[in-house]
Structures are given as structure tokens and as C-alpha cells.
Amino acid sequence: MANLMYKRVFVTHHKTGHHLCGNIAQAFSKKLHLNYYDLSRASEVPIDADVIVYESSAEVNQSVVYKFESWGGDLKIQNLNFRGVHVIRHPYEIISSGYRWHQIIDRPWVHAEWKGTGKSYKEHLQSGDGIAFEMKNRSRGVIMNIYEFPFSDKRFLTVKLEEFEQDYDLTIARIARHLGLPEKVVIKTSAPFNLHAMTKFPAYVTRKKLGKSSHVTLFKPHHYKLFHELFPADLLGRLGYDK
Numbered sequence: 001m002a003n004l005m006y007k008r009v010f011v012t013h014h015k016t017g018h019h020l021c022g023n024i025a026q027a028f029s030k031k032l033h034l035n036y037y038d039l040s041r042a043s044e045v046p047i048d049a050d051v052i053v054y055e056s057s058a059e060v061n062q063s064v065v066y067k068f069e070s071w072g073g074d075l076k077i078q079n080l081n082f083r084g085v086h087v088i089r090h091p092y093e094i095i096s097s098g099y100r101w102h103q104i105i106d107r108p109w110v111h112a113e114w115k116g117t118g119k120s121y122k123e124h125l126q127s128g129d130g131i132a133f134e135m136k137n138r139s140r141g142v143i144m145n146i147y148e149f150p151f152s153d154k155r156f157l158t159v160k161l162e163e164f165e166q167d168y169d170l171t172i173a174r175i176a177r178h179l180g181l182p183e184k185v186v187i188k189t190s191a192p193f194n195l196h197a198m199t200k201f202p203a204y205v206t207r208k209k210l211g212k213s214s215h216v217t218l219f220k221p222h223h224y225k226l227f228h229e230l231f232p233a234d235l236l237g238r239l240g241y242d243k
Contacts (some may be wrong), residue, residue, distance in 0.1 A: 001044055004079045004081075005081070006082050006083055006180075007045075007049060007050060007051070007052060007080055007081065007082040007195075008025070008050065008051045008052070008082065008083060008084070008085075008179045008181070009051075009052045009053075009077055009080070009082045009083070009084035009085070010022075010025055010051075010053040010054070010057050010084070010085050011054065011056060011068065011077070011084060011085070011086045011087070011149075012053065012054070012056065012087045012154070013055065013056045013058075013087075013088070013089075013094075013145060013146055014055060014056075014058055014094070014098065014138070014139075014142045015093075015094050015097040015098050015101065015139075015142065016087050016088055016089040016094065016159045016161055017057040017087045017089070017164070018040065018053070018054075018220065019052050020164065020193055021085070021087055021160075022038050022053045023192075023193045024172070024175075024186075024189075024190045024193055025051050025053050025133070026038075026053075027189035027190060027192070027193075028098075028176075028181060028185060028186045028189045028190065029050065030189075031185055031189050032181070032182075032185065033051045034050035034051050034052045035048050035049055035051065036049075036050070036053075037049045037051070037052055037053070037216060038054065039052055039054040039070050039072070039075060040053075040054045040055040040070050040071055040072070041070060041072040042054070042070055042072045042073070042075065043070070043072040043073030043074070044073075044075065044076075045075055045076075045077070045080065052075075052077075052082075053069065053157055054070040054075065054144075055071065056068075056069060056070065056145050057069045057071050057102075057141075057232045058138055058142045058145060058147070059139030059141060060141050062243070063100050066148055066149060066150050069191050075127050077205075082155060082208070083085065083155055083156075083157075083178060083179050083180060084155055084156040084157070085157050085158075085159055085175050085178065085179065086149060086156045086157070086158045086159070087148075087149075087158075087159050087160075087161055088146050088158060088159075088160055088161065088239055089138075089160065089161040089162070090160075090162065090213070090215075090239075090241050091143045091146075091216035091227070091231070091236070091239070091241070092138050092213065092219065093161075093162075093213060093214060093215055094142055094143060094225070095131065095134055095135050095139040095215065095227075096131075096215040096218050096219075097136050097144075098138055098139045098142070099125060099130055099134040099139075099215070099218065100214075102121060102122065102125055102134065102138065103122060103125050103126060103130075109121065110122045114137070121137070121138070124137075131218055131219065131220075131223050132222075132223060132226055135223065135226060135227060135230065136226075136230065139218045139241065140230060140231075143231065143235070144231070146238070146239065147231070147232060147235055147238060148201075151238070154176050157170065157174065157175065157178040158240075159174070159175065160240070161170060164195075164197065165196075168190075168194045168195075168196065169194075172186055172187050172190045173186075173187060173228065193238045233235065
């Protein structure tokens with residue numbers, strides 16, 4: 001039985017594994033009889049929550065203290081007794097995946113006029129330089145939210161989304177150990193969500209193949225130049241992607 005003295009928290013960002021972490025957490029929670037909640041659109045943590053997953057808001061206002069803010073509001077995670085997993089991804093891939101995803105989803109916000117520009121978000125992506133637009137807009141907020149995350153908080157284990165692809169079981173085992181959960185149980189319940197074991201990817205996976213960085217076929221030289229103009233010089237180093 002899992003230790004119930006603290007909550008387990010998965011902090012994800014748009015296109016950094018929210019669906020994957022939700023599936024993993026829901027599966028082991030059911031097996032271990034833990035109360036699971038996806039709080040991506042909530043503004044508070046239920047008292048009876050044992051396991052929490054949420055996608056961070058892309059609205060960045062972290063000038064003083066980082067806010068553990070979902071799309072619904074500040075969850076005030078820092079005030080809880082918890083162990084957490086923070087899932088990140090290479091910024092180039094966040095932009096590439098966002099660019100693809102925002103063109104195929106059918107949600108009101110992608111069809112609405114984007115910030116007084118006379119075009120919807122989807123129209124901007126499908127006309128002109130869609131990669132540059134995505135980089136300057138939704139993905140920029142996502143990436144800066146990751147940049148501002150308190151990486152020094154030892155309650156969190158930071159996991160790169162790429163690690164799930166490189167060695168799925170080892171990554172799941174690291175997560176289980178950090179969260180104080182039985183490794184064998186978490187590995188077994190997480191097995192169905194290993195992309196390498198799937199014959200068809202879920203809709204939220206916008207790449208067609210594993211093993212290759214998708215930005216290589218989408219980015220042009222000016223996109224890399226724009227990236228370095230838009231983001232802090234130490235961004236890739238802070239996230240561990242500078243090598």
C-alpha cells in the first residue's frame with residue numbers, strides 16, 4: 001500500500017505529456033485505491049485528493065513567486081505536503097507539437113479572433129509563417145512558464161518527456177520511487193501507455209514516428225534565430241537541453 005502521508009502531484013505543461021501523465025496516474029491510483037483528480041481547469045485542490053495531475057496555464061506572471069496555476073486558477077500546490085513530478089520537453093518540440101496540434105483541434109478558442117488581429121489562431125497558423133506565430137504566442141507562454149519553474153525545489157523530480165521514449169520502464173520506476181509508490185505496480189499499470197507498445201498513436205501524439213525530433217523538418221534557419229531573440233539566453237541550459 002502506498003504511503004498516504006503526502007499527496008502526489010504531476011505538474012505538466014501544454015504539449016509536455018499531460019495526457020500521458022494523466023493516464024499513468026489514473027491507472028496506478030485505481031490499482032492502489034487512491035483518489036485521483038485532474039485539476040487542469042480547477043482553482044483548488046480537493047481535500048480528499050491523493051493524486052493530482054494538472055496542465056499549467058500558459059499565462060506567465062511569475063515576476064515574484066512562481067504560481068502553481070492551472071487553467072482554472074492558482075492551486076497553491078506549494079502549501080501542500082506533497083511529492084511531485086514536473087514534466088518538461090525540449091522547447092523546439094513544444095513549438096512544433098503546438099503548431100501541429102492547434103491546427104487539428106476543434107475548440108472555440110482556436111476559431112475565435114486572436115487578440116484583435118482580425119484572424120483566428122488557426123488562421124494565423126495556416127497562413128504566413130505558422131511556426132513563427134506559434135513560437136511568439138501560445139508556445140511562448142508555455143516555455144516561459146517552464147523557465148520560471150522552481151527547479152531547486154527538491155520535492156519535485158523533473159522528468160523530460162523524451163525520457164519516456166528513451167527508456168519507458170526506467171523512467172516510470174524513477175517516478176514511482178520518488179513518489180514513494182510500489183515500482184512493480186506502477187510499471188505494470190503504466191504499460192498500456194508506452195508508445196513503443198502501440199500500433200496506433202493516440203490523437204494527442206502529433207508525430208508520425210518515434211525517435212526523431214520533429215522540429216528538424218519544420219524549423220528553418222530564421223526560426224532558430226527568432227527563438228534566440230525571444231527567449232532568455234540560458235533557457236536551454238536551465239532546462240538541461242544545452243548539449
